[in-house]
Amino acid sequence: MNRRAFLRLGLGLSGATALMAACGGTTAPAPTTAPAADGPAPQPGRVDAGTLAREMSWYNWGGYVADSVIDKFKQEFGVTVKIDTYSSNEEMEAKFKAGGNPGYDLITPSDYMVSKLIAAGLLEKLNFANIPNFQYIDAGHKNLYFDPTNEYSVAYNWGCTGFAYNKTKVAEPITNWKQVMNWPDGLRGKLGMIDDVRELLAVGLRVLGYSGNASDPKEINAARDALIELKRRANYTLTDSPNAATNLVAGDIFATQIYTNDAVTARSENPDLVYVIPGDVSTVWQDNLCVPKGAPSQYTAEVFINFLCRTDIAAENANAIGLATPSAEALRQGLIAKELVEDKAVYPDIAAMGDALEFLRKGDPEVDELYQRAFDEIKAA
Amino acid sequence: MIQVFREHRSLRIAGLMGPGAFWLVVFFLIPLLIMAVISFMSRDQFGFPAPPFTLGNYWDVVKDIRFNPSISFVGGLNIRLFDGLYLELFWRSIWLSLVSTIITLLIAFPVALFMSRLPRGYRSLTLFLVMIPFWTNFLVRTYALQFMLRGNGPINTLLRALGLEPIDLLFTPAAVMIGLVYGNLPFMILPLYTSLEKFDWTMIEAANDLGANTLQAFRRVMLPLVSPGLVAGSILTFVPAVGSYITVELMGGGRTNMIGYTIAQQFSASVNWPFGSALSLLMMIIVTIAAVLYFRSGRGEQRTVL
Amino acid sequence: MASDSTIILLGERGEIKPKPRGETRRFSLGRFALVTITLFTFAFLYVPIAVLIVFSFNSARTGATWQSFTLQWYERVFSNARILESAANSLIVAVLSTLGAVVIGTLMAMAMERYRFRGKGVWDGLLYLPVIVPEIVMGISLLIFFAAVNISRGLLTLVISHIAFCMPFVYLTMRARLADFDRSVEEAAQDLGANEWVTFRRITLPLLMPGIISSALLAFTLSLDDFVISFFVTGVGSQTLPVYIWGQIRRGITPEINAISALMLVLSIFLVIAAQFIQRRQRT
Numbered sequence: 013m014n015r016r017a018f019l020r021l022g023l024g025l026s027g028a029t030a031l032m033a034a035c036g037g038t039t040a041p042a043p044t045t046a047p048a049a050d051g052p053a054p055q056p057g058r059v060d061a062g063t064l065a066r067e068m069s070w071y072n073w074g075g076y077v078a079d080s081v082i083d084k085f086k087q088e089f090g091v092t093v094k095i096d097t098y099s100s101n102e103e104m105e106a107k108f109k110a111g112g113n114p115g116y117d118l119i120t121p122s123d124y125m126v127s128k129l130i131a132a133g134l135l136e137k138l139n140f141a142n143i144p145n146f147q148y149i150d151a152g153h154k155n156l157y158f159d160p161t162n163e164y165s166v167a168y169n170w171g172c173t174g175f176a177y178n179k180t181k182v183a184e185p186i187t188n189w190k191q192v193m194n195w196p197d198g199l200r201g202k203l204g205m206i207d208d209v210r211e212l213l214a215v216g217l218r219v220l221g222y223s224g225n226a227s228d229p230k231e232i233n234a235a236r237d238a239l240i241e242l243k244r245r246a247n248y249t250l251t252d253s254p255n256a257a258t259n260l261v262a263g264d265i266f267a268t269q270i271y272t273n274d275a276v277t278a279r280s281e282n283p284d285l286v287y288v289i290p291g292d293v294s295t296v297w298q299d300n301l302c303v304p305k306g307a308p309s310q311y312t313a314e315v316f317i318n319f320l321c322r323t324d325i326a327a328e329n330a331n332a333i334g335l336a337t338p339s340a341e342a343l344r345q346g347l348i349a350k351e352l353v354e355d356k357a358v359y360p361d362i363a364a365m366g367d368a369l370e371f372l373r374k375g376d377p378e379v380d381e382l383y384q385r386a387f388d389e390i391k392a393a
Numbered sequence: 394m395i396q397v398f399r400e401h402r403s404l405r406i407a408g409l410m411g412p413g414a415f416w417l418v419v420f421f422l423i424p425l426l427i428m429a430v431i432s433f434m435s436r437d438q439f440g441f442p443a444p445p446f447t448l449g450n451y452w453d454v455v456k457d458i459r460f461n462p463s464i465s466f467v468g469g470l471n472i473r474l475f476d477g478l479y480l481e482l483f484w485r486s487i488w489l490s491l492v493s494t495i496i497t498l499l500i501a502f503p504v505a506l507f508m509s510r511l512p513r514g515y516r517s518l519t520l521f522l523v524m525i526p527f528w529t530n531f532l533v534r535t536y537a538l539q540f541m542l543r544g545n546g547p548i549n550t551l552l553r554a555l556g557l558e559p560i561d562l563l564f565t566p567a568a569v570m571i572g573l574v575y576g577n578l579p580f581m582i583l584p585l586y587t588s589l590e591k592f593d594w595t596m597i598e599a600a601n602d603l604g605a606n607t608l609q610a611f612r613r614v615m616l617p618l619v620s621p622g623l624v625a626g627s628i629l630t631f632v633p634a635v636g637s638y639i640t641v642e643l644m645g646g647g648r649t650n651m652i653g654y655t656i657a658q659q660f661s662a663s664v665n666w667p668f669g670s671a672l673s674l675l676m677m678i679i680v681t682i683a684a685v686l687y688f689r690s691g692r693g694e695q696r697t698v699l
Numbered sequence: 700m701a702s703d704s705t706i707i708l709l710g711e712r713g714e715i716k717p718k719p720r721g722e723t724r725r726f727s728l729g730r731f732a733l734v735t736i737t738l739f740t741f742a743f744l745y746v747p748i749a750v751l752i753v754f755s756f757n758s759a760r761t762g763a764t765w766q767s768f769t770l771q772w773y774e775r776v777f778s779n780a781r782i783l784e785s786a787a788n789s790l791i792v793a794v795l796s797t798l799g800a801v802v803i804g805t806l807m808a809m810a811m812e813r814y815r816f817r818g819k820g821v822w823d824g825l826l827y828l829p830v831i832v833p834e835i836v837m838g839i840s841l842l843i844f845f846a847a848v849n850i851s852r853g854l855l856t857l858v859i860s861h862i863a864f865c866m867p868f869v870y871l872t873m874r875a876r877l878a879d880f881d882r883s884v885e886e887a888a889q890d891l892g893a894n895e896w897v898t899f900r901r902i903t904l905p906l907l908m909p910g911i912i913s914s915a916l917l918a919f920t921l922s923l924d925d926f927v928i929s930f931f932v933t934g935v936g937s938q939t940l941p942v943y944i945w946g947q948i949r950r951g952i953t954p955e956i957n958a959i960s961a962l963m964l965v966l967s968i969f970l971v972i973a974a975q976f977i978q979r980r981q982r983t
């Protein structure tokens with residue numbers, strides 16, 4: 013595992029993971045194993061081995077958990093976690109909507125999708141008595157707009173949609189989206205944007221001073237026009253974020269809108285790459301652990317969620333997958349690789365950035381239609 | 394059992410048709426009808442189908458079509474009589490698929506011809522050689538093609554080594570075409586080969602003896618006899634190409650749009666199943682018409698297909 | 700890979716001899732062109748595959764540049780139970796649906812080619828539809844259907860769906876083969892006393908074989924490569940490899956995925972060689 017994390021990030025993380033491994037045993041804050049209780053209802057914080065299923069299924073983003081974490085859960089609790097993967101929230105949603113829960117115990121929807129799933133009655137309320145380690149999650153990642161009373165979800169990972177560029181190819185440092193929208197003519201064809209309706213239009217909206225969640229057709233169309241104008245001038249590519257990372261490393265583009273985790277990967281392969289979260293409002297997102305309605309073994313899923321929130325496990329996981337953990341305790345204990353923690357682009361100071369970070373709230377069909385139409389027009393231009 | 398089948402013609406037909414007909418109706422037609430129904434529905438607060446029934450989804454496709462003749466020279470000569478977002482998407486997709494089908498045909502025909510003329514033992518070997526590259530994964534293959542065309546990729550490295558100017562290939566329409574042709578080749582080569590393999594070459598000889606030159610013999614004798622394979626191959630490459638979008642997306646860098654992409658978006662990023670269903674049905678209708686027109690033109694006598 | 704095919708084809712060149720009757724003589728001018736185009740086409744098909752295989756040994760993660768040689772991605776594949784399971788699922792589904800689609804599609808093509816019956820035109824048209832329907836529409840509509848009739852999702856629904864979309868490809872290829880099929884050969888066999896089954900096995904089947912091989916290859920390839928439809932109709936734990944890979948793309952295509960692709964290639968080739976070997980032995 014240590015080696016894997018090291019390789020994946022291509023950074024000198026081995027020291028950090030060794031430290032983590034060393035602390036792992038002692039920092040486990042909550043009781044992990046408990047003798048099987050005879051009573052039917054499990055005691056809060058104690059695991060009722062008799063009620064645990066032997067197997068559970070997690071419908072998760074690809075590559076979104078460390079294999080070692082799954083192995084440890086198996087060792088400690090005897091539960092095998094089977095993982096199937098998806099690559100977009102809407103794919104997962106469509107599957108549940110069209111055919112019902114095929115038998116998953118745990119899913120990992122992003123912020124806005126949690127609210128959609130709650131509204132559609134597709135999520136179970138969590139029994140937080142089984143998830144005492146929830147206390148180690150940073151307060152800034154609880155009670156957010158999509159689950160205001162925090163009954164359905166537990167924060168798992170979070171990150172931003174920022175901007176990465178090659179400092180040897182782009183003349184001046186880029187710190188805001190305005191510079192992106194004024195892309196120099198000399199670098200035509202060398203700019204990349206993310207092929208996502210809302211992420212793309214949000215850049216146009218924010219530069220014009222609107223919210224990335226604007227619902228006024230006039231504002232959306234103004235953003236569309238600005239982005240069409242940029243397309244004529246800069247001829248930017250529209251690809252998914254990992255592909256943008258590859259294009260950037262290969263030198264086919266010099267700069268691109270990009271998600272944090274892809275920027276970290278790209279930077280590890282080309283030290284000339286700089287990753288920033290532009291100050292004139294960028295997108296923040298958070299993926300969450302939720303139990304879908306009809307889950308065969310909710311209790312086991314909750315025990316697993318609790319396990320993922322355990323400080324040593326949260327740290328091990330975060331170091332392996334290169335995303336920001338919401339575990340305040342893991343950060344406080346210094347278990348997260350320095351290279352990640354000290355990088356303000358990976359762990360931006362949420363409090364300091366304030367309104368400069370914004371969730372994209374999707375899910376209103378009327379508004380989504382406006383955005384989709386604008387996006388189609390940009391792509392057709 | 395066999396006896397019964399032998400004696401009753403209709404039973405025999407039923408025996409041959411039965412499994413396929415069952416499969417087609419139950420696992421294809423019924424689901425498709427569900428989709429057709431959805432295309433006439435409204436959407437609920439989540440973008441999923443809900444009553445009441447409406448024609449609105451179809452109206453949304455055509456409502457912005459305007460008569461607006463224009464000529465431009467962007468990417469070749471462009472003559473447009475009408476103007477409209479989805480009309481443009483449909484037109485572009487069909488045009489791109491048509492061009493890629495023709496290019497694929499021009500490459501595939503000689504290859505299939507060559508294969509069909511090999512000694513018998515080697516023929517199926519070459520068939521496998523055509524298919525083997527496609528036993529890797531589609532996405533992985535497309536990424537490999539992407540790499541080939543990169544600024545610092547093998548092609549440009551070779552060009553530089555030869556002292557030539559490197560060319561910007563990736564994220565251009567040419568790259569899209571390369572991607573489509575690559576993916577289509579086996580679906581053209583195999584049906585063509587199947588037809589050519591049984592072609593009786595003495596017919597050419599006979600035609601020549603009757604005074605036909607090579608071109609005439611090809612046109613008058615060979616083409617009509619291999620046209621079932623030609624038509625099958627063209628359909629198998631043309632039709633899926635219209636709906637394709639991932640190749641277009643990855644090779645073209647998302648700089649152009651295709652109808653397949655917009656349809657997929659309606660079922661994913663912007664959830665609007667009824668509109669997506671309406672677009673799909675329209676696409677199917679348009680593709681069918683285009684295919685009929687394309688394949689009927691010049692071969693009215695073709696009875697086998699369509 | 701590229702050089703292998705090159706050698707085989709070059710070896711072939713000398714072996715295309717004009718047949719005794721001399722009918723190829725007038726085409727000999729085109730033979731050079733044929734060989735050249737074929738060679739270029741095979742190079743076109745194989746160079747990206749070679750790149751893919753090379754990159755499965757590359758230590759860099761994004762696959763944009765070459766860093767250094769490593770076997771770690773293969774190690775990871777073999778220690779990743781999910782990848783191996785998905786690969787096994789893919790092969791099982793591909794083999795079963797190829798068998799199903801070839802049998803059903805061939806029977807249908809025979810019925811359509813040999814008999815006239817009511818509604819024939821309708822069926823002919825219907826058989827093209829699956830080629831035309833966008834994959835995502837077929838995936839979602841099949842999912843709605845399976846949920847409605849309460850078939851639980853898994854390998855079964857995968858095989859059913861794959862047969863449904865492979866069948867038209869088989870049908871079209873077989874129709875092309877069956878067109879102008881000389882039935883007098885069959886009749887001659889029956890006149891000589893062969894029963895219908897023997898006639899089918901000894902006469903019809905061998906004559907159809909090139910078509911069956913082509914269509915089986917098409918079906919196998921389509922099934923092995925499909926992910927849009929498969930994504931919707933898989934159940935818990937029955938993901939196929941393309942669905943697994945599709946799930947990974949938000950994290951980028953890793954060399955690990957190149958490695959499993961290369962392994963699948965080798966495994967498929969092995970399967971086909973084995974199938975051919977068995978076929979040869981049966982024939983002798």
